[in-house]
Amino acid sequence: MRLARLSAAAAALTSVGAIALAQDTRKEIEKYQRMISDASPVELFELEGEALWKKKQGPKNASLEQCDLGLGAGVLKGAYAHLPRYFGDADRVMDLEARLLHCMITLQGRTRDEATKRVFGNEDKLSEMEYLSAYVAGQSRGVKMAPGMAHPKEQAAFELGRKTFFYRAGAWDFSCASCHGEEGKRIRMQDLPLLFKPEYARPVVATWPAYRVSNSQFKTMQWRLNNCYQQMRYPEPNYASDLTVALTLFLTATGEGEPYRGPGTKR
Amino acid sequence: MIRSTLSGTLLALAACTSVTIGEPPKLSERDLDEVYSALKRDFHARGIATMSRIEPDAAQRICNLHRDNPPAELAKPIEEAQLKAIQFPAGDLLGDWKRGQRIAESGIGMQWTDKPGPGGGSCYNCHQLSPQQESHGTLGPSLLAFGKVRGKGPEMQRYAYGKIFNAKAYNLCSQMPRMGHSGTLSEQQIKDLVAYLLDPASPVNR
Amino acid sequence: MADPMKIRAVLKGDTVDVRVLMNHPMETGQRKDGGGNLIPLHFIQEITVRLNGKTVIESQISQAVSRNPVFSFRVKGAKAGDKLQISWLDNKGDRNSTETVIG
Numbered sequence: 177m178r179l180a181r182l183s184a185a186a187a188a189l190t191s192v193g194a195i196a197l198a199q200d201t202r203k204e205i206e207k208y209q210r211m212i213s214d215a216s217p218v219e220l221f222e223l224e225g226e227a228l229w230k231k232k233q234g235p236k237n238a239s240l241e242q243c244d245l246g247l248g249a250g251v252l253k254g255a256y257a258h259l260p261r262y263f264g265d266a267d268r269v270m271d272l273e274a275r276l277l278h279c280m281i282t283l284q285g286r287t288r289d290e291a292t293k294r295v296f297g298n299e300d301k302l303s304e305m306e307y308l309s310a311y312v313a314g315q316s317r318g319v320k321m322a323p324g325m326a327h328p329k330e331q332a333a334f335e336l337g338r339k340t341f342f343y344r345a346g347a348w349d350f351s352c353a354s355c356h357g358e359e360g361k362r363i364r365m366q367d368l369p370l371l372f373k374p375e376y377a378r379p380v381v382a383t384w385p386a387y388r389v390s391n392s393q394f395k396t397m398q399w400r401l402n403n404c405y406q407q408m409r410y411p412e413p414n415y416a417s418d419l420t421v422a423l424t425l426f427l428t429a430t431g432e433g434e435p436y437r438g439p440g441t442k443r
Numbered sequence: 444m445i446r447s448t449l450s451g452t453l454l455a456l457a458a459c460t461s462v463t464i465g466e467p468p469k470l471s472e473r474d475l476d477e478v479y480s481a482l483k484r485d486f487h488a489r490g491i492a493t494m495s496r497i498e499p500d501a502a503q504r505i506c507n508l509h510r511d512n513p514p515a516e517l518a519k520p521i522e523e524a525q526l527k528a529i530q531f532p533a534g535d536l537l538g539d540w541k542r543g544q545r546i547a548e549s550g551i552g553m554q555w556t557d558k559p560g561p562g563g564g565s566c567y568n569c570h571q572l573s574p575q576q577e578s579h580g581t582l583g584p585s586l587l588a589f590g591k592v593r594g595k596g597p598e599m600q601r602y603a604y605g606k607i608f609n610a611k612a613y614n615l616c617s618q619m620p621r622m623g624h625s626g627t628l629s630e631q632q633i634k635d636l637v638a639y640l641l642d643p644a645s646p647v648n649r
Numbered sequence: 650m651a652d653p654m655k656i657r658a659v660l661k662g663d664t665v666d667v668r669v670l671m672n673h674p675m676e677t678g679q680r681k682d683g684g685g686n687l688i689p690l691h692f693i694q695e696i697t698v699r700l701n702g703k704t705v706i707e708s709q710i711s712q713a714v715s716r717n718p719v720f721s722f723r724v725k726g727a728k729a730g731d732k733l734q735i736s737w738l739d740n741k742g743d744r745n746s747t748e749t750v751i752g
Contacts, residue, residue, distance in 0.1 A: 214721065215668065215719050215721040216719070217655075217668075217670045217717070217719045219657050219668060220655035220656070220657060220668065220669075220670040220719075221655075223655055223657065224655060299716060299717065300672075300717075325462070331462055334462050335462060335468075336477065336478070336481060338462070338463075338468055339468055339470060339474050339477065339478050340478050340481065340482075342467050342468060342470065342507075342510070343470070343475070343478045343507055344503050344506055344507055344511075345479075345482065345496070345497050345499060345503060346496050346497065347492075347496045347553055347620070347625045347626075347627070348553070348620035348621075348625065348627075349502070349503055349506075349611070349618075349620060349621065350618075350620070353467070354582075354618050355582065357467075358582075360581070361580070361581050361582050362580050362581050362582075363568050363569065363580045363582060364567060364568055364578050364579065364580050365578050368582075372465065372466075372467065373465050374464060374465060392715065392716055392717050405486075406492075406554050406555060406556065407554065409492065409496065409553045409554060409620075409625075410486065410492065410496060410497065411486045411487060411488050411489060411492045411493060411494050411496055411497065411555065412486060412487055412488075412489040412492065412555055413485060413486050414485045414486065414487060417484075417485035418481070418484075418485060419481045419482065419484070419485035419486075420485065422481075429462070429464065430464055430465070
């Protein structure tokens with residue numbers, strides 16, 4: 177075995193820094209994104225998520241292994257790609273995080289307060305929800321996105337999500353469409369996909385939850401909606417509430433059919 | 444053979460009750476009520492972001508009902524009412540363009556994570572302004588050489604001030620936030636932005 | 650002391666594809682805290698990879714690498730059952746080490 181001496185430049189070590197780039201260096205951004213995806217820590221977060229899925233917790237001292245994510249108790253393969261969907265036992269449409277929360281409460285006997293104490297983590301430590309989301313989502317790699325759209329409550333949720341997407345409110349009179357409603361626009365240097373059109377929604381729904389390289393954080397769709405509303409100058413959405421699920425269903429259904437690529441890597 | 448035709452028929456029936464994808468909806472009064480109720484139920488106040496922010500006003504209501512393109516007879520009265528409500532300061536409306544630049548660059552203020560009081564204008568989120576700042580958005584029109592092209596006379600100062608204070612007084616369904624009307628920016632801050640736009644010494648005009 | 654490293658090692662033929670996440674603040678010594686004081690330099694200086702006890706990679710990195718580095722590399726000549734050990738040493742003399750069996 178040859179001894180290999182490597183310098184920091186040669187080793188595939190991720191390094192971040194605020195990079196200010198002009199319009200014509202878009203190619204460099206794409207190259208950077210590819211390099212970053214190659215050495216992403218996402219799969220390592222999935223390992224941690226797997227450990228948490230199997231860990232006995234709560235007053236009932238139970239793991240989440242019997243959690244039914246829509247395809248049967250404990251069935252993980254493809255489950256994420258079929259969310260959000262209606263669940264009879266809760267009589268509501270749920271996204272991944274709402275369903276995980278449901279299982280933490282019903283299977284593990286935990287309270288909503290305790291289970292949602294720290295739903296959004298940071299660069300030092302992801303939240304339990306974030307690790308679990310990485311793990312569960314990773315089990316849908318290659319499966320076509322197919323959220324529930326047959327049940328009346330699923331269709332009602334889709335319609336509510338769609339209406340909300342275009343509804344202007346808040347201190348700055350913004351709707352989602354204020355930024356995501358016109359082709360070819362960007363906010364600062366961040367391109368804005370036209371999320372109500374399938375060709376734009378598809379690559380987006382196929383890559384969430386995601387690792388954001390610039391701040392070393394792993395983020396879920398609940399966080400993404402929360403952060404949008406913060407910047408839109410609204411009050412704060414309730415975690416895993418019906419309206420947040422409705423929006424996620426609207427976006428996922430718009431991107432329906434796209435093979436899920438696994439948790440993504442973003443700027 | 445029969446089995447596959449049957450499942451094909453069932454799939455077709457499922458598709459018949461399908462929803463519209465790819466098109467913005469036409470919202471009715473009832474739709475507005477439904478979304479408003481959902482917002483009230485599923486949002487909560489945090490920090491300076493209170494629930495009063497989701498109470499609809501006339502401008503939001505008309506724009507929501509008409510996909511941001513209302514008939515003139517509905518839009519005009521509301522635009523005029525908003526124009527009347529703009530508090531124009533007395534005297535010169537040109538502030539300090541150097542302060543204006545900082546306000547234009549700043550993206551904080553008015554969020555539930557921010558402290559109370561004036562924050563930034565977030566102007567570069569949507570607009571090009573100074574030619575040196577490449578990191579700008581394209582949601583709004585470019586404001587490059589704004590003052591150079593239009594001059595800095597009192598009429599233009601008033602127009603720029605008014606637009607920043609309440610863009611919807613000029614175009615009811617503009618996507619531009621109402622920076623003065625919403626309490627985002629103070630009178631002095633808007634004057635500083637007017638200077639950033641109109642002052643010949645400002646980088647916007649050089 | 651640091652958290653255990655998360656490691657993923659996938660064997661393809663005789664090459665093992667390894668990805669390891671090292672928890673470390675990787676302070677450049679140039680950042681300031683809330684009180685305006687400089688946060689001291691604190692970074693991983695050396696990373697060593699051993700296969701069955703024999704050193705196969707020895708690397709030196711600097712504070713230019715960002716927090717929680719991900720080290721991704723391939724080692725040829727590996728087989729199932731081999732022990733892969735990754736260890737690091739930082740500028741304060743702290744160490745961390747993780748071992749995994751290639752499956």
